[in-house]
Amino acid sequence: MLQVKNLQFGYNKNHVLDKVNFTVNPGENIAIIGESGSGKSTLLKLIFGEYDLGHGQILWKDTEILGPKYNLVVGYDFMKYVAQEFDLMPYTTVEDNIGKHLSRFYPEEKEKRTQELIRIVELSDFAKTKVKNLSGGQKQRVAIARALAKEPEILLLDEPFSHIDNFKKQSLRRNVFSYLKANNISCIVATHDKNDVLGFADEMLVLHKKTIIAKDTPQNLYKNPKLPIVASFFEEFNVIDSQIIYAHQIKVVNHSGLKAIVKQSYFNGDSWLIEALFNEQSIFISHNSSLAKGEKVYFTF
Numbered sequence: 001m002l003q004v005k006n007l008q009f010g011y012n013k014n015h016v017l018d019k020v021n022f023t024v025n026p027g028e029n030i031a032i033i034g035e036s037g038s039g040k041s042t043l044l045k046l047i048f049g050e051y052d053l054g055h056g057q058i059l060w061k062d063t064e065i066l067g068p069k070y071n072l073v074v075g076y077d078f079m080k081y082v083a084q085e086f087d088l089m090p091y092t093t094v095e096d097n098i099g100k101h102l103s104r105f106y107p108e109e110k111e112k113r114t115q116e117l118i119r120i121v122e123l124s125d126f127a128k129t130k131v132k133n134l135s136g137g138q139k140q141r142v143a144i145a146r147a148l149a150k151e152p153e154i155l156l157l158d159e160p161f162s163h164i165d166n167f168k169k170q171s172l173r174r175n176v177f178s179y180l181k182a183n184n185i186s187c188i189v190a191t192h193d194k195n196d197v198l199g200f201a202d203e204m205l206v207l208h209k210k211t212i213i214a215k216d217t218p219q220n221l222y223k224n225p226k227l228p229i230v231a232s233f234f235e236e237f238n239v240i241d242s243q244i245i246y247a248h249q250i251k252v253v254n255h256s257g258l259k260a261i262v263k264q265s266y267f268n269g270d271s272w273l274i275e276a277l278f279n280e281q282s283i284f285i286s287h288n289s290s291l292a293k294g295e296k297v298y299f300t301f
């Protein structure tokens with residue numbers, strides 16, 4: 001189990017993180033979400049042992065994770081980290097990058113394992129391609145496969161699918177996260193993309209103002225976001241009478257006590273997002289068709 005206890009850290013005298021507490025069980029998938037600059041990457045780097053803590057303690061099982069002040073070489077065998085800026089060997093092929101740290105004394109094992117990982121990240125057609133000739137998203141997939149090569153007990157992923165196009169994203173997420181579950185590998189995913197979280201994370205931590213302001217399953221946080229910052233992660237929402245109401249929870253009806261004037265309709269795939277003026281404020285309504293600008297609509301929620 002990973003334990004993060006009362007963690008505090010700043011790059012200078014200003015704290016980036018303060019009083020951060022959470023645990024991760026074996027095989028658990030934990031998502032850390034937060035706005036850009038909220039400290040997600042910093043938290044992953046601290047867990048990896050890249051910096052010395054200001055205060056607090058990080059433990060994996062009985063091992064205390066220590067920073068560079070105490071460790072000559074950063075990192076531990078049981079933990080792998082895929083950074084936002086991944087560093088691969090550019091002049092080497094995809095399969096050599098992935099197999100780099102596997103023992104060359106067992107060439108058959110090494111080959112089998114490398115090919116398995118290449119399949120998981122869907123790069124079989126590029127096995128012999130030099131990394132420098134890959135796109136950003138393909139490089140990101142090589143970095144993920146390489147981190148998995150030596151079977152870590154815990155994997156830290158920083159925005160792992162951010163460079164990968166939408167055509168591939170969903171199947172890759174399913175491949176990678178089900179591989180981790182099947183092998184009981186814990187993982188912590190820092191992300192601002194809800195699709196990395198919904199359907200995969202056992203628990204979601206919301207990082208805001210240096211600390212964790214919400215911690216629950218994605219389902220519970222979605223159903224009861226409590227704070228606008230949490231709701232905004234999921235979808236378009238409104239605050240009406242200090243209640244958080246998602247756009248899809250508002251219905252346009254023939255008559256009601258609530259009237260709004262349509263400002264704009266945005267096509268949103270399976271629905272339209274209607275922006276309308278209500279009490280001189282914009283509200284957002286999810287609707288099955290577009291509505292004319294200036295049209296009067298009644299709604300309920």
Ligand code: ADP
Nearest residue numbers: 011012016034035036037038039040041042043
């Ligand atoms: P996130 O990953 O959530 O976008 P980061 O952890 O990268 O956030 O950054 C958190 C804060 O720490 C930001 O204000 C950022 O500017 C600052 N920061 C990040 N890295 C460094 C660094 N190496 N030196 C100084 N400040 C940093």
Ligand code: MG
Nearest residue numbers: 040041042084
């Ligand atoms: Mg980051």
